[in-house]
Amino acid sequence: MTSMDPAYIGDSIFFVTITVSTVIRVLARIICSNNHTMEAELWCTNCEQSYCSKCFEQVHELPALKKQNHESIPVHHKPLEPALCDEHHRQKLEFWCNNCQKLVCNRCVILKHRDSSLHEIVEIDTAASHKAQLLEALCENIQSSLNECTKPFADNTDDSIQTVTRTFESIHTMITNREKELVREIREIQIKTKKLVNQHTIEMANLQELLNKHCKELKDMTSKNDTTTLLKVHEGLTQDLTKLMQRIIGVKLPIQTRYQIKGIDELEEKISNVFQTVRAIVQDDGIS
Numbered sequence: 398m399t400s401m402d403p404a405y406i407g408d409s410i411f412f413v414t415i416t417v418s419t420v421i422r423v424l425a426r427i428i429c430s431n432n433h434t435m436e437a438e439l440w441c442t443n444c445e446q447s448y449c450s451k452c453f454e455q456v457h458e459l460p461a462l463k464k465q466n467h468e469s470i471p472v473h474h475k476p477l478e479p480a481l482c483d484e485h486h487r488q489k490l491e492f493w494c495n496n497c498q499k500l501v502c503n504r505c506v507i508l509k510h511r512d513s514s515l516h517e518i519v520e521i522d523t524a525a526s527h528k529a530q531l532l533e534a535l536c537e538n539i540q541s542s543l544n545e546c547t548k549p550f551a552d553n554t555d556d557s558i559q560t561v562t563r564t565f566e567s568i569h570t571m572i573t574n575r576e577k578e579l580v581r582e583i584r585e586i587q588i589k590t591k592k593l594v595n596q597h598t599i600e601m602a603n604l605q606e607l608l609n610k611h612c613k614e615l616k617d618m619t620s621k622n623d624t625t626t627l628l629k630v631h632e633g634l635t636q637d638l639t640k641l642m643q644r645i646i647g648v649k650l651p652i653q654t655r656y657q658i659k660g661i662d663e664l665e666e667k668i669s670n671v672f673q674t675v676r677a678i679v680q681d682d683g684i685s
Contacts, residue, residue, distance in 0.1 A: 427472050431456060440475035443467040447475070480625040493524030493628060500628060525624035528631045529615070535638045536612045542645045543608065547601045554587045561658055579658070597648075604645060611638055 429435040430446040437447035441457075443465060448456065457467050480490040480500065488502035494510050495517040501510055510516035519527075558580060565576035611634060618627040657678055 437472045439469040440472045441467050441469055447472050477621070477623060477625075490625070491521060492518050493521050494518055495524070498632065500625070521624050521628065525627050528627060529619050532615050532631065532634060532638065535635070535642065536608065536615065539608050539638065539642050539645060542642065543601060543605050546645060546648055546650060547598070547605070548650075552587070552590065554583065557583055557658060564658075600648065604641065607641060608638075611641070 427437040427447050429437045429449040429452050431448055431452035435449040435452070438450050439448050439453045440446075441448060441453065444456075444462075444467060448469075453469060457463060482488040482490055482500075482502035482505060485502050485504040488504055490500040490502050492501045492503075492506055493499070494501050496515060497510070500521065501518070506516075506518055510518055561576060561579050561583070565573065565579075615627075615634065617623075618630075659678060
């Protein structure tokens with residue numbers, strides 16, 4: 398198996414993370430009602446308007462408003478506004494077309510989506526709930542795969558070294574140098590194996606971090622009941638999660654490394670003949 402380049406893994410995770418974050422940030426951006434060049438920070442519960450900090454202070458300096466003690470809350474805590482149809486102004490987007498995979502209003506349904514054989518129309522709450530369930534199931538499936546890929550790894554390095562040591566102690570000085578050579582070979586194999594296992598662990602950790610980010614974005618949308626944003630980004634988020642799942646499926650678990658000290662059993666009896674045949678080799682080389 399060829400190990401995945403850590404730089405490639407990092408670039409891929411960075412690209413997916415930036416893409417999803419950018420989409421959600423753009424969709425969630427709220428403009429100041431008083432200054433359309435500024436992003437809103439506060440929501441006035443009395444005026445029912447969004448303001449940047451500066452405009453909120455300026456607007457409420459007016460004597461008539463100042464006496465009313467208008468209260469503000471963070472703009473992202475304000476009540477959700479109904480999404481409006483781009484084609485039919487002032488019409489609320491209250492439905493979802495499963496065939497077209499888009500939000501539609503009453504007029505859209507009547508004018509363009511009334512053929513039930515071609516357009517399956519459902520309410521947006523129903524559609525959003527279904528999409529959320531699919532995404533949550535996908536996240537759970539990916540988490541399960543990640544759990545399988547991050548199980549602890551073990552080898553029999555210490556047992557092999559002890560076997561070598563016990564055998565060479567019994568034949569004293571004659572094979573002391575050879576014993577040291579064998580231990581060194583095993584250590585070199587161990588270092589190589591640990592390096593590959595560490596790379597695998599880092600890869601799994603990066604994938605876990607990316608999954609956690611997607612799950613958090615999904616949880617944020619569902620906890621706020623932000624059905625509009627969820628439906629707008631669900632296709633891209635589904636694609637990102639599907640690609641993540643495919644990457645995880647493509648990762649093969651490193652096979653446990655075990656050592657075979659060739660000829661060790663015959664060493665004492667046939668030391669003169671088999672001395673040069675003793676080798677430390679990898680029995681199951683599952684990591685490459």
